[in-house]
Amino acid sequence: MDFQITFKVNSSIYLRDPEASELGKQIVKQAIDLIYELGFEHFTFKKLAIQVNTTEASIYRYFENKHRLLLYILNWYWSYIEFLMGFKLQNLENPVLKLQSIIDLLTHELPESSGRLEYNKKFLNRIAIAESSKVYLVKEVSEINKNEVFKPYKDLCATIAAVISDYNPTYKYPRSLSSTLIETSHNQQYFSNYLPRLTDVTQTDSNKDFVHDFLSDFVFKILDK
Amino acid sequence: MDFQITFKVNSSIYLRDPEASELGKQIVKQAIDLIYELGFEHFTFKKLAIQVNTTEASIYRYFENKHRLLLYILNWYWSYIEFLMGFKLQNLENPVLKLQSIIDLLTHELPESSGRLEYNKKFLNRIAIAESSKVYLVKEVSEINKNEVFKPYKDLCATIAAVISDYNPTYKYPRSLSSTLIETSHNQQYFSNYLPRLTDVTQTDSNKDFVHDFLSDFVFKILDK
DNA sequence: GCGAAAATGATAGTAAAACTATTTTTTGAA
DNA sequence: TTCAAAAAATAGTTTTACTATCATTTTCGC
Numbered sequence: 001m002d003f004q005i006t007f008k009v010n011s012s013i014y015l016r017d018p019e020a021s022e023l024g025k026q027i028v029k030q031a032i033d034l035i036y037e038l039g040f041e042h043f044t045f046k047k048l049a050i051q052v053n054t055t056e057a058s059i060y061r062y063f064e065n066k067h068r069l070l071l072y073i074l075n076w077y078w079s080y081i082e083f084l085m086g087f088k089l090q091n092l093e094n095p096v097l098k099l100q101s102i103i104d105l106l107t108h109e110l111p112e113s114s115g116r117l118e119y120n121k122k123f124l125n126r127i128a129i130a131e132s133s134k135v136y137l138v139k140e141v142s143e144i145n146k147n148e149v150f151k152p153y154k155d156l157c158a159t160i161a162a163v164i165s166d167y168n169p170t171y172k173y174p175r176s177l178s179s180t181l182i183e184t185s186h187n188q189q190y191f192s193n194y195l196p197r198l199t200d201v202t203q204t205d206s207n208k209d210f211v212h213d214f215l216s217d218f219v220f221k222i223l224d225k
Numbered sequence: 226m227d228f229q230i231t232f233k234v235n236s237s238i239y240l241r242d243p244e245a246s247e248l249g250k251q252i253v254k255q256a257i258d259l260i261y262e263l264g265f266e267h268f269t270f271k272k273l274a275i276q277v278n279t280t281e282a283s284i285y286r287y288f289e290n291k292h293r294l295l296l297y298i299l300n301w302y303w304s305y306i307e308f309l310m311g312f313k314l315q316n317l318e319n320p321v322l323k324l325q326s327i328i329d330l331l332t333h334e335l336p337e338s339s340g341r342l343e344y345n346k347k348f349l350n351r352i353a354i355a356e357s358s359k360v361y362l363v364k365e366v367s368e369i370n371k372n373e374v375f376k377p378y379k380d381l382c383a384t385i386a387a388v389i390s391d392y393n394p395t396y397k398y399p400r401s402l403s404s405t406l407i408e409t410s411h412n413q414q415y416f417s418n419y420l421p422r423l424t425d426v427t428q429t430d431s432n433k434d435f436v437h438d439f440l441s442d443f444v445f446k447i448l449d450k
Numbered sequence: 451g452c453g454a455a456a457a458t459g460a461t462a463g464t465a466a467a468a469c470t471a472t473t474t475t476t477t478g479a480a
Numbered sequence: 481t482t483c484a485a486a487a488a489a490t491a492g493t494t495t496t497a498c499t500a501t502c503a504t505t506t507t508c509g510c
Contacts, residue, residue: 016457023458039364044496055459060498133358139264141419154422172425173439176413179423180443183412184405191404194366197379198404200397214398218405222446241487248487269467283488285469 007079012147013072016062024062026052028076029119031069036123040070040131070127071135071149076119077128078152081105085159095167099219102160106185107212129186157182168223177222185211232304237372238297241287249287251277253301254344256294261348265295265356295352296360296374301344302353303377306330310384320392324444327385331410332437354411382407393448402447409443410436 006019018024030051035043045066049056063069088101110121136150160181161174171177188211192201201210231244243249255276260268270291274281288294313326335346361375385406386399396402413436417426426435 130362176424176439180409187408199401214401
């Protein structure tokens with residue numbers, strides 16, 4: 001079985017649908033590689049144009065600016081996580097296993113698929129960890145939020161919140177706990193890598209396993225109390 | 226009693242000590258106002274120079290770039306929080322009250338002091354919430370971390386971790402819980418303001434109280450289990 | 451296969467941001 | 481009072497962000 005997954009990303013994010021042309025697909029794919037390589041601050045449309053072997057002007061026909069392109073990538077990422085989550089949860093009845101499954105997904109690298117043009121999952125993961133907060137921590141957040149561009153994130157949050165409420169219907173903060181889980185999984189992965197004194201990771205730990213154990217411990221303590 | 230608080234900020238962050246001259250002090254003070262007003266992305270040294278009534282070149286003699294200036298401001302902020310925390314905790318014996326005190330500090334606005342040239346606490350708070358992650362979520366994090374520029378954050382984290390371990394010596398993740406507390410207090414305050422569907426805040430709630438209640442519930446459930 | 455429309459490419463800009471070199475002014479110690 | 485060092489102002493350059501124009505290629509209905 002060799003299939004390709006794509007998601008409809010909210011059309012207000014782009015000027016021209018990048019899924020609709022070869023150039024558009026290359027722009028997004030290469031952008032992921034380049035943002036991973038350079039970090040978002042050093043990433044420019046000029047550099048991307050060289051990588052894709054096109055011109056800056058062509059990229060501007062797809063995306064208004066690099067912030068929108070990052071938003072596009074993260075919308076894709078959130079949709080993908082939601083898709084994988086639905087897949088993993090559908091066969092599970094036990095709410096404990098469901099929660100464990102969610103934590104697994106949030107703390108481990110995405111499965112690399114065999115498809116040709118699909119995005120590099122390792123890079124996507126790193127972008128979600130290191131760059132995702134930059135799409136909402138901007139002055140214009142309320143303005144851009146009007147177009148539902150954060151819907152995939154909110155949906156993901158609602159999905160996790162439903163599992164939380166299923167597990168413990170009396171818990172008062174299922175959504176906040178969901179967003180905390182997502183953000184903390186990113187933060188702790190980043191910290192354990194680059195600023196380990198902000199965590200309790202040890203030299204012998206695998207970072208991913210450390211974050212997994214920390215999150216499991218705290219989710220079940222909160223919900224079992 | 227009318228005193229002024231200043232902190233020694235790691236000298237590798239600046240090129241020339243801004244505390245040592247009137248111009249330097251004005252640069253930092255006005256930078257806080259301007260970053261609050263414009264957001265970090267739209268903040269430039271050019272605009273700051275106009276505000277301070279000096280030139281771009283003068284500002285560059287104090288700080289290598291705007292990232293370093295933000296780092297300076299946050300070092301000051303973290304040191305200040307640590308100072309206030311020491312102050313608040315010193316008279317408390319009861320570890321429950323200590324933890325509550327910490328959560329209070331992390332979720333409510335800083336006391337506005339009467340001093341003349343001191344920084345605007347409301348603005349500082351907002352900068353910590355919306356911009357602090359931008360100082361470490363950069364490609365150069367390991368490089369800049371070598372100069373101990375995140376020490377005040379790590380110290381703050383260690384202080385909170387000590388209270389956590391004091392409260393529950395068997396808890397395995399005191400540092401990770403501390404950094405999660407700090408980051409989550411920022412995130413949930415931001416989300417409840419701008420992306421409320423990522424939280425459980427209600428229309429009648431005060432946002433600050435909501436975050437306070439969420440974090441209290443969270444911390445004590447984790448540590449009492 | 452033809453022609454109009456859409457997409458892309460090439461070229462050439464402008465404006466602002468980021469950063470630097472050089473000159474001028476200030477200031478404070480001999 | 482002089483003069484050297486520090487601070488500040490002036491005047492740049494380079495890079496980034498973004499736009500306009502027009503030629504060329506591709507697509508697609510007929």
